[in-house]
Amino acid sequence: MRLFIITNSYTYGRLNWHMHCNIFVMNRLVSITLVFLGIFSSSCGINKHFDKQKKPEGYVRQFSTTDDRFKSHVTKFENHAKIKTGNMNFKINDIPINFGDTENEQYVGVCFSYSDGKKEILIKAIWWNMASNDAKESLIFHELGHCALDRNHNEDHILNSKGEKIRASVMHPAIVSSRDYNEYYDGYVHELFTTDKGILTSLFN
Numbered sequence: 641m642r643l644f645i646i647t648n649s650y651t652y653g654r655l656n657w658h659m660h661c662n663i664f665v666m667n668r669l670v671s672i673t674l675v676f677l678g679i680f681s682s683s684c685g686i687n688k689h690f691d692k693q694k695k696p697e698g699y700v701r702q703f704s705t706t707d708d709r710f711k712s713h714v715t716k717f718e719n720h721a722k723i724k725t726g727n728m729n730f731k732i733n734d735i736p737i738n739f740g741d742t743e744n745e746q747y748v749g750v751c752f753s754y755s756d757g758k759k760e761i762l763i764k765a766i767w768w769n770m771a772s773n774d775a776k777e778s779l780i781f782h783e784l785g786h787c788a789l790d791r792n793h794n795e796d797h798i799l800n801s802k803g804e805k806i807r808a809s810v811m812h813p814a815i816v817s818s819r820d821y822n823e824y825y826d827g828y829v830h831e832l833f834t835t836d837k838g839i840l841t842s843l844f845n
């Protein structure tokens with residue numbers, strides 16, 4: 641039996657890191673056999689991005705400081721946070737960000753938390769080196785949403801004035817495209833820190 645699982649991790653243009661699962665059964669005989677066996681599969685079973693992960697006991701953090709290349713994004717996140725939360729002392733504190741192994745082909749970034757309470761964010765270098773600045777920020781803000789704000793994913797969509805379905809949060813499992821992120825920036829930043837979609841909705845219309 642030959643089963644091919646083709647995973648297209650992400651398309652750079654739309655910055656879509658959903659896994660697209662396609663299983664091609666290459667041999668008709670195999671298909672018939674599968675019918676008889678009652679084994680149908682239209683999905684590989686892993687179609688949800690989940691990059692907020694608790695590591696089991698025994699695992700320890702790999703880094704203790706943030707790579708300089710991420711520091712400007714962290715500062716920008718903290719500046720937005722100060723305004724949106726009203727806490728002028730807001731700091732990311734002890735959440736180092738570094739290039740590393742996200743431990744899943746489809747994840748370009750991941751927020752790990754460990755049994756000793758420590759956290760860290762790891763970013764896939766091969767993706768980072770090809771991404772636009774908007775895409776980079778969108779990814780770092782998404783991962784900090786998990787690690788620093790303790791937010792989970794939000795899969796809401798809102799229709800814009802052109803009738804297009806737009807992801808209504810930076811915390812969408814498939815992060816927003818560079819185009820949308822840029823166009824509706826104030827709304828996305830507001831939603832990230834407050835979960836209020838009011839500004840985003842008004843910008844869409």
Ligand SMILES: [Zn+2]
Pocket residue numbers: 689690691692782786793812813
């Ligand atoms: Zn996520």
